[in-house]
Amino acid sequence: MKVLLITNNTNSQSGWGRAFKGIESGLTSHGISCITLSEDAVDENHRLPKLVGVFSFFKSLRCVYKRAREVDVIHALDIWPYGVYAFFVSMFIHKPYFINAVGTYSIAPFFHIYKRPLVEFTSKHATHIFAISHYIKNRLVEKTGLQNISVVYLGANDLPIPSEIEISEMFKKYPRLVKKDPIVLTVGAIKDRKGQYETVQAIKILKDRYPGIFYVLVGSDTDSAYVIKIKSYIKEKGLEDSVCIVTDASTDKDLSLWYSVSDLFVLASKNESNHVEGFGLVIIEAGQFGLPSVGSYGSGCEDAIIDGQTGLLALPGDVNDLSKKMLAVLDERVTGKFSDNAQRYAQTFSWNKTTSAYIVYYKNVTKFKIK
Numbered sequence: 001m002k003v004l005l006i007t008n009n010t011n012s013q014s015g016w017g018r019a020f021k022g023i024e025s026g027l028t029s030h031g032i033s034c035i036t037l038s039e040d041a042v043d044e045n046h047r048l049p050k051l052v053g054v055f056s057f058f059k060s061l062r063c064v065y066k067r068a069r070e071v072d073v074i075h076a077l078d079i080w081p082y083g084v085y086a087f088f089v090s091m092f093i094h095k096p097y098f099i100n101a102v103g104t105y106s107i108a109p110f111f112h113i114y115k116r117p118l119v120e121f122t123s124k125h126a127t128h129i130f131a132i133s134h135y136i137k138n139r140l141v142e143k144t145g146l147q148n149i150s151v152v153y154l155g156a157n158d159l160p161i162p163s164e165i166e167i168s169e170m171f172k173k174y175p176r177l178v179k180k181d182p183i184v185l186t187v188g189a190i191k192d193r194k195g196q197y198e199t200v201q202a203i204k205i206l207k208d209r210y211p212g213i214f215y216v217l218v219g220s221d222t223d224s225a226y227v228i229k230i231k232s233y234i235k236e237k238g239l240e241d242s243v244c245i246v247t248d249a250s251t252d253k254d255l256s257l258w259y260s261v262s263d264l265f266v267l268a269s270k271n272e273s274n275h276v277e278g279f280g281l282v283i284i285e286a287g288q289f290g291l292p293s294v295g296s297y298g299s300g301c302e303d304a305i306i307d308g309q310t311g312l313l314a315l316p317g318d319v320n321d322l323s324k325k326m327l328a329v330l331d332e333r334v335t336g337k338f339s340d341n342a343q344r345y346a347q348t349f350s351w352n353k354t355t356s357a358y359i360v361y362y363k364n365v366t367k368f369k370i371k
Helices: 015-029 054-068 079-093 104-111 115-125 134-144 164-173 196-206 224-236 252-261 281-288 319-334 337-346 351-362
Strands: 002-007 033-038 073-076 097-101 128-131 149-151 183-187 214-218 243-246 264-266 293-296 311-314
Touching: 002 015, 002 054, 002 079, 015 033, 015 281, 015 351, 033 054, 054 079, 073 079, 079 097, 079 104, 079 115, 097 134, 097 351, 104 115, 104 134, 115 134, 128 134, 128 351, 134 149, 164 252, 183 196, 183 252, 183 281, 196 214, 196 224, 196 319, 214 252, 224 243, 252 281, 264 281, 264 319, 281 293, 281 337, 293 319, 311 319, 319 337
Parallel strands: 002 033, 002 073, 073 097, 097 128, 128 149, 183 214, 183 264, 214 243, 264 293, 293 311
Antiparallel strands: none
């Protein structure tokens, strides 16, 4: 069997790319041949034009049409615009197409005056839609009444375990970490929707209980206005020795080091209009290292965190509630309850499990047998 995967990018340093790599490797392990179209492909035969207008839309359709004729199944890794490409192409070549409903680009287009008809037709006629969380599924069902949708969690990469020497070298690189306790971590693009500003505010509150608390923000700082807002608050409140922004941790090894030295993971996400946190896979990655998490209600974090077991959920945008939940998890460190549960839960996520679920649906419309 051949599957065409349509995605934004294949760069393992991004969330999109990490998910793609996991899906591709999982399908390949089951004996499925994958052809990929992405906006970052070096080979022009596998490159999708970036969607910047009507001309690029039709140019992308042409690319998808050309490659889709070679496969048995089309699998778009988000509704907009990749699922829409699959929908139009399938009208001409009659190939089954599947869609991953991931987050913002699976929700926001349904509230856009021009995009809405396209994504509604696309979703309605899809062979099946795989929502990455119950939160995303429920949002789509509430808006569209879709029946051809089910929840299939993404897998998680098995990150390398750092050696003691590597950890020691890390403390030399970041001397401010020495004698800091506890260490709180967030991994993800530094932007308002991820809630790092509120987390810094919570750190200020928690310093009364934990004077040595230290917060590490790992992620891209391309949203300069938001980063400036955070830095201004840090300076205003005298938190220079309690907060660190890291923008060069891009590899699995880099992330593993930060997960290894931290005590608590926080993803205080909040919805901006219909821009949402679809799941929070970094929470599962953190769990591999025994990190409990604090996330937000009303987001995909509700699936990534078992509230009261692997961590706690807080009200989005509520700094006081966030600080209380962080404090509750940190105070529980002595028992190890949250940490042990987080690690066990993380072990239930794998790309083999994810892609096996996809293949069950693939085989309903093909003659392929699961390897």
